[in-house]
Amino acid sequence: MTWLWNNLGLVLGLTADHARLSAIPILVGFAASLPLGWFASRFPAARAILLSVFGILFTIPSLALFVSLPAVLGTRILDDANVIVALSIYAIAMMLRGATDAFSSVSNDVLQSATAVGYASASRFWTVQLPLAGPVLLATLRVVSVSTVSLLSVAALIGKGGLGYLFTNGYQRDFPEEIIIGIVFTLLIALVFDLILVTIGRILLPWSRRDPRAARSGLNSLIGSFRHSSAGPGA
Amino acid sequence: MIEFRSVSKTFAGGTLAVDDFNLQLQAHKVTVLVGSSGSGKTTLLRMINRMVDPTSGTIEIDGDDISRVEPVRLRRGIGYVMQNSGLLPHRRVIDNIATVPRLTGVPKERAHERALELMDVVGLDRALARRYPNQLSGGQQQRVGVARGLAVDPNILLMDEPFGAVDPIVRSDLQQEVLRIQRELAKTIVFVTHDIDEAFLLGDQVVILETGGRIVQKGTPEEILAAPANDFVASFIGADRGKRRLTASSARAKGDDRVLIDAGGYPVGVISAPAGKLAVGDASPKSRSISNKTDQAGDA
Numbered sequence: 386m387t388w389l390w391n392n393l394g395l396v397l398g399l400t401a402d403h404a405r406l407s408a409i410p411i412l413v414g415f416a417a418s419l420p421l422g423w424f425a426s427r428f429p430a431a432r433a434i435l436l437s438v439f440g441i442l443f444t445i446p447s448l449a450l451f452v453s454l455p456a457v458l459g460t461r462i463l464d465d466a467n468v469i470v471a472l473s474i475y476a477i478a479m480m481l482r483g484a485t486d487a488f489s490s491v492s493n494d495v496l497q498s499a500t501a502v503g504y505a506s507a508s509r510f511w512t513v514q515l516p517l518a519g520p521v522l523l524a525t526l527r528v529v530s531v532s533t534v535s536l537l538s539v540a541a542l543i544g545k546g547g548l549g550y551l552f553t554n555g556y557q558r559d560f561p562e563e564i565i566i567g568i569v570f571t572l573l574i575a576l577v578f579d580l581i582l583v584t585i586g587r588i589l590l591p592w593s594r595r596d597p598r599a600a601r602s603g604l605n606s607l608i609g610s611f612r613h614s615s616a617g618p619g620a
Numbered sequence: 621m622i623e624f625r626s627v628s629k630t631f632a633g634g635t636l637a638v639d640d641f642n643l644q645l646q647a648h649k650v651t652v653l654v655g656s657s658g659s660g661k662t663t664l665l666r667m668i669n670r671m672v673d674p675t676s677g678t679i680e681i682d683g684d685d686i687s688r689v690e691p692v693r694l695r696r697g698i699g700y701v702m703q704n705s706g707l708l709p710h711r712r713v714i715d716n717i718a719t720v721p722r723l724t725g726v727p728k729e730r731a732h733e734r735a736l737e738l739m740d741v742v743g744l745d746r747a748l749a750r751r752y753p754n755q756l757s758g759g760q761q762q763r764v765g766v767a768r769g770l771a772v773d774p775n776i777l778l779m780d781e782p783f784g785a786v787d788p789i790v791r792s793d794l795q796q797e798v799l800r801i802q803r804e805l806a807k808t809i810v811f812v813t814h815d816i817d818e819a820f821l822l823g824d825q826v827v828i829l830e831t832g833g834r835i836v837q838k839g840t841p842e843e844i845l846a847a848p849a850n851d852f853v854a855s856f857i858g859a860d861r862g863k864r865r866l867t868a869s870s871a872r873a874k875g876d877d878r879v880l881i882d883a884g885g886y887p888v889g890v891i892s893a894p895a896g897k898l899a900v901g902d903a904s905p906k907s908r909s910i911s912n913k914t915d916q917a918g919d920a
Contacts, residue, residue, distance in 0.1 A: 498706025501671055501778075502720050502768065503696035516710045592710045592752045 388562050396551070400570050403547025407534045407574070409469050414476025414533070415526055421477070422484025423510075432485060443478035447471065447539045468545045472536060476529050483525025487518035520593040523586045527579055534575040538567075548574075621647045622668060622776065622808065627677035629663055629833075637663045638833035641677070645825070647775070648806040652823035654813055654856075660833030661812045665778050668810060669695045681776070696724055699769030699777035699807070703784045705761040707753040707768070713739075714749040717767045724772065731771075738767040741804075743797055759790035763797070770805070779811045783818070795821055816857050820845070828853055 389396060425432035454460065454467040491514050499513045500506075541549025551567030554560075586593070622645040629638040638660040645651040653661040666672040667679055670691040679686050686694060700706075707716045715722075717738055718731035726734075739746050742763040753761055762782055769777050779798075783791040795818060802809065813819055819826045820841035827838040830852060837849035845864060848854040858864055862883025871879040873890045880889045 492709075494702070494704055494706050495708060497671070498700070498702050499708065501666075501669060501695060501700040501702065501706070503692050503723055505692045508723075513708060513710075517708075519710075590710070592712075 388560075389566055396548075396566060396570060399548045399550055400574065403534070403537060403549075403571065404574050404578075406465060406468055406540075406545065406547055407472065407530075407537045408578070410472035410476045411526070411530050411533050411578070413469070413473040414480045414529055415522075417473070417477050418480035418484040419515075419522075421481055423488050423514075425481070425485040426488035436482060436485070439474075439478035439481050442474050447475070447536060448542060450474070451540055451543050451545075463544055465545065467543070468537065468540045471540075472533050475536060476533055479529045479532060480525055483528075484518075484522060487521035487525070488514065490521055491517040516590070519586070519590045523582065523590065527582050530578045530582060531575050534571060534578060538571065621645065621682060622810070623680045624664070624667075625678045625680070627664075627667065627674045627679060629660070629667070629672060630675045636832055638667075638674070641833045641835070643827060643835065643838070645808065645810060647682075647808045649824040650802060650809040650811055650822050651825045651827065652811045652813060652819040653827050653829060654816055654819040654823075655829030656814060658831055659829040660831075661814075661829050662780055664829075664833055665780055665810055665812045668776070668778055669698045669700060671695075696720055696772065697774055697776075699772070699774040700780075701762075701765045701769040701777065701782045702780045703782060705753065705765035705782075707761060707764055709753055711752075712749065713744075713751050713753065713756070713764050716753065716764055717771055719768060720772050734771065735767070738770055741770065741801065742767045757790075758786045759794060762786055762790075762794055766794075766798070766801070770801075770807075775808055777807045777809045779809060781812055781814070784813070784815075791818075798822060820857075828856060 421435055425435045450471040451467060452462075454471055455462050455464070458466060458470060460466045495517065496509065496514060499509050504513060538546050538549030538552055540546035541553045544550075546553075548567045548571050551563050551570075555563030555567065624641050624643045627638060627641040628636070630636050641660075641664065643651075653664055655661050663672055667674055668681075668686070670686060670689075673687070708719065711719070714732055714735045717735035718726075718728075721731040721734060722728065736746055736749060739749060744760060744763050744767065748756060748760065753764065756764065765782060769779070783794050786794065798809075799822065801807075809822075811819075811822055823841060825838060826841055826844055828836045828844070830836050836856075837844055837853045844853065844857065845859075848857060848859050851860065854860045865883040866880045866888060867883075868878035868891055869881045869887070871887075873879055875892075877890050877892045879887050880891050882888050
């Protein structure tokens with residue numbers, strides 16, 4: 386514990402870095418997977434292509450992606466952009482399948498009836514289809530959030546891993562306390578992110594807690610994503 | 621008045637759903653389109669609010685060709701009630717009912733006030749207003765569906781097998797409710813069903829359809845019962861199985877009332893008549909047997 390107090394500035398700085406570097410890819414992944422997922426749910430051919438492409442991207446080992454992106458993007462090795470782009474690709478890959486399922490899961494009866502009573506197609510998407518896809522989107526986003534926070538640590542090997550620095554440094558110095566503190570603070574970030582997401586869900590989707598069907602499909606997607614992500618690039 | 625003129629519809633893939641369909645639907649009356657699946661009845665209904673556009677032919681509402689009306693605007697002026705209610709699961713009952721007025725820009729408070737009134741009209745307790753649809757029973761959801769259909773006070777109400785998924789007792793309640801609402805509001809209702817008893821109960825005009833939207837017979841329930849046009853109609857309405865040929869049996873109910881039996885000898889009800897005025901058949905009620913199974917299946 387003394388080590389923590391003596392190095393509190395360092396740990397908090399790394400925590401802030403870690404939160405920032407993982408929050409951006411989570412948001413990018415969510416934002417990008419909405420149009421892609423909608424598109425994939427609408428057109429079976431697009432679904433097949435998009436899911437395969439991101440499936441393949443997802444199998445690239447994270448470290449390989451971190452070190453090769455500067456060459457691809459023309460960035461410098463220590464730029465935040467490398468880590469953010471790499472984690473965004475993984476976030477989209479994890480989010481896309483869930484987003485596709487989320488849009489497909491909205492009952493066709495409901496969409497038909499919305500059209501029948503006079504929703505124009507844009508307002509039908511924003512006020513009917515998107516909110517109804519919400520529970521499954523949220524469940525997937527929670528998995529993406531946790532995975533991204535943990536995956537970022539790997540980037541410590543290229544000097545941009547936030548709290549991951551404590552793992553590499555603690556390992557080199559054979560100093561377990563530093564590693565444990567890194568784990569604890571990583572967990573805290575993941576928990577806080579999850580809490581934020583759940584709270585947003587409660588506010589935006591008050592109806593879903595009362596709908597046993599939505600809860601079930603959300604859970605299924607969550608389990609599906611776990612299976613999917615465990616087959617992906619390990620840290 | 622709604623009028624179909626030589627309307628045909630071929631779906632992508634070549635299925636001919638409706639072939640040269642002509643029909644006038646009277647204003648302020650209930651027209652029931654009845655037929656088995658594949659008879660094109662739902663397609664015909666959906667043409668009225670342009671959910672489906674005809675391949676050829678025209679549909680007119682009060683003399684105006686609807687193909688010249690923008691679909692979204694047209695739909696907002698026509699009530700629509702469907703099976704499984706089609707309610708928005710993420711909106712409270714009151715917001716579901718107020719959906720269309722809100723879409724057309726009615727202020728929230730006024731739309732909600734009107735929604736509460738409509739809950740009274742369809743026989744829903746106002747206490748349910750803040751619930752979500754999945755917190756209601758199937759019958760209550762259908763009532764919300766009807767209230768939503770009435771929300772803009774449309775002249776036309778389209779009902780697509782609205783009571784197909786609720787149990788028989790609730791269905792019977794809802795049918796009576798439709799009859800009551802119709803007595804009060806006199807809408808032009810187009811009702812689609814595969815249940816001939818429902819068609820006879822609700823329809824001022826009943827249109828019996830065969831594959832491809834071919835009209836086999838149309839008329840009042842009385843006209844169709846009195847003179848089925850052909851074997852198909854006779855079979856469809858159950859006349860060929862003796863379901864519609866009723867006789868007063870010798871078995872007495874209360875006082876001078878007699879038990880009514882159909883041609884198969886099965887009791888179907890009680891008829892009251894002054895003594896001596898009722899011609900009594902010689903058959904007495906039979907107990908139900910296996911051979912009656914087809915009759916029951918036909919009612920389901």
